[in-house]
Amino acid sequence: MLDIEALRADTPGCVNVIHLNNAGSALAPRIVTDTVVEHLRREEEIGGYEAYAEAKDRVDAVYESIGRLINAPADHVALVESATVAWDRGLQAIAFSDPLQPGDRMLVSGSEYASNVLPLLQLAKRTGATIEVIPDAADGAVDVDAFTSMLDDRVRIVSINHAPSQNGLLNDVAAIGDVLRLRGSSAWYLVDACQSVGQLPVDRERIGCDVLSATGRKFLRGPRATGFLVVSQRMLDELEPFPLDLHAATWTAIDSYDVASGAARFESWEKPYAALLGLGAAVDYALACGLESISERIGALAHRARTSLVDIPGVTVRDRGSTLTGIVTIRVGDPAGLVSELRSRGINTSLSTPDYSQIDFGRDHTPGLVRISPHAYNTEDEVDQAIDVIAELVRS
Numbered sequence: 552m553l554d555i556e557a558l559r560a561d562t563p564g565c566v567n568v569i570h571l572n573n574a575g576s577a578l579a580p581r582i583v584t585d586t587v588v589e590h591l592r593r594e595e596e597i598g599g600y601e602a603y604a605e606a607k608d609r610v611d612a613v614y615e616s617i618g619r620l621i622n623a624p625a626d627h628v629a630l631v632e633s634a635t636v637a638w639d640r641g642l643q644a645i646a647f648s649d650p651l652q653p654g655d656r657m658l659v660s661g662s663e664y665a666s667n668v669l670p671l672l673q674l675a676k677r678t679g680a681t682i683e684v685i686p687d688a689a690d691g692a693v694d695v696d697a698f699t700s701m702l703d704d705r706v707r708i709v710s711i712n713h714a715p716s717q718n719g720l721l722n723d724v725a726a727i728g729d730v731l732r733l734r735g736s737s738a739w740y741l742v743d744a745c746q747s748v749g750q751l752p753v754d755r756e757r758i759g760c761d762v763l764s765a766t767g768r769k770f771l772r773g774p775r776a777t778g779f780l781v782v783s784q785r786m787l788d789e790l791e792p793f794p795l796d797l798h799a800a801t802w803t804a805i806d807s808y809d810v811a812s813g814a815a816r817f818e819s820w821e822k823p824y825a826a827l828l829g830l831g832a833a834v835d836y837a838l839a840c841g842l843e844s845i846s847e848r849i850g851a852l853a854h855r856a857r858t859s860l861v862d863i864p865g866v867t868v869r870d871r872g873s874t875l876t877g878i879v880t881i882r883v884g885d886p887a888g889l890v891s892e893l894r895s896r897g898i899n900t901s902l903s904t905p906d907y908s909q910i911d912f913g914r915d916h917t918p919g920l921v922r923i924s925p926h927a928y929n930t931e932d933e934v935d936q937a938i939d940v941i942a943e944l945v946r947s
């Protein structure tokens with residue numbers, strides 16, 4: 552059982568705004584900001600390299616914390632600057648070490664995020680491979696049976712968005728992983744866990760994916776420009792990332808190099824250590840709260856929002872799926888205007904537009920959505936206040 556008053560006391564931003572934009576970038580707990588600022592101060596006081604040397608054990612502990620969060624060995628975790636970079640690092644390694652051929656197939660969910668599909672489109676254009684969208688099941692999530700029937704040995708990449716940012720659903724990524732395993736598929740399996748990590752328990756071992764990408768600033772409540780990828784043993788055994796730098800590999804002689812062991816090969820030498828220590832503090836904070844408890848609380852607040860919103864004339868709740876996440880999306884006449892009016896009243900929500908997810912938005916020609924995404928530190932009263940203001944604004 553979470554102590555909501557304690558969560559709010561830990562979250563300075565709560566006194567300024569009703570923050571229902573946690574799928575955008577959450578309010579950080581004080582410990583996260585303090586950790587970042589303290590390290591920056593140390594860099595100021597003694598020098599950047601020296602501050603890193605002093606903090607090295609704490610930096611190493613960030614990998615351990617993420618490993619605990621995702622159920623993965625610490626040396627399968629690579630720290631990067633965003634979920635997109637995490638995804639790209641995995642995909643670049645696949646494209647470089649196991650190149651696609653004409654006629655190869657890439658299967659994607661209908662809710663894919665733009666930045667994940669764009670490089671697949673580039674690969675398709677360059678290699679003659681194709682991209683196919685896995686149909687939705689009746690509930691709107693990825694149809695696992697349809698996926699099973701699409702699978703053959705030309706399928707080389709499977710890309711699934713775990714918790715899409717624009718439709719409230721949760722895809723059954725473990726079921727997809729089971730199918731790949733049972734069928735002995737050699738496809739590379741990439742899971743975008745950008746919106747699920749920090750919001751609910753996520754277990755890479757159970758999912759069985761090769762690449763899991765996540766960001767720090769959203770439901771994890773970490774600093775901006777932090778992210779990570781978690782890779783499978785097979786990624787480490789079979790692939791070489793491109794390009795390598797002198798952290799990802801050692802230049803051993805004029806014509807040779809050794810690739811770093813573990814997921815360090817997906818990282819860059821230079822890192823924002825203050826931000827990464829902040830990310831570690833955010834992960835530890837989430838682990839201390841308990842991901843089950845966070846997920847339950849977010850689910851309850853999102854349910855409260857959805858059940859009130861459906862009764863407001865001029866508002867359509869667009870979410871679908873048997874298992875709903877804490878991302879509540881609504882159609883209204885002027886979504887951009889509503890987001891901006893809400894912000895001027897101290898209520899943070901966000902706008903989702905088709906350029907973020909062409910396939911999904913194309914289904915019902917939705918021009919844009921207002922996204923309301925509570926976190927565990929929000930209160931029922933905040934959700935009710937936001938809904939009342941939405942009802943008033945939509946009416947006027």
Ligand SMILES: Cc1ncc(COP(=O)(O)O)c(C=O)c1O
Nearest residue numbers: 633634635664715716743745766
């Ligand atoms: C589902 C999903 N995937 C990926 C991303 C990209 O994350 P980042 O901005 O950290 O690269 C987002 C960002 O909103 C997202 O919602």
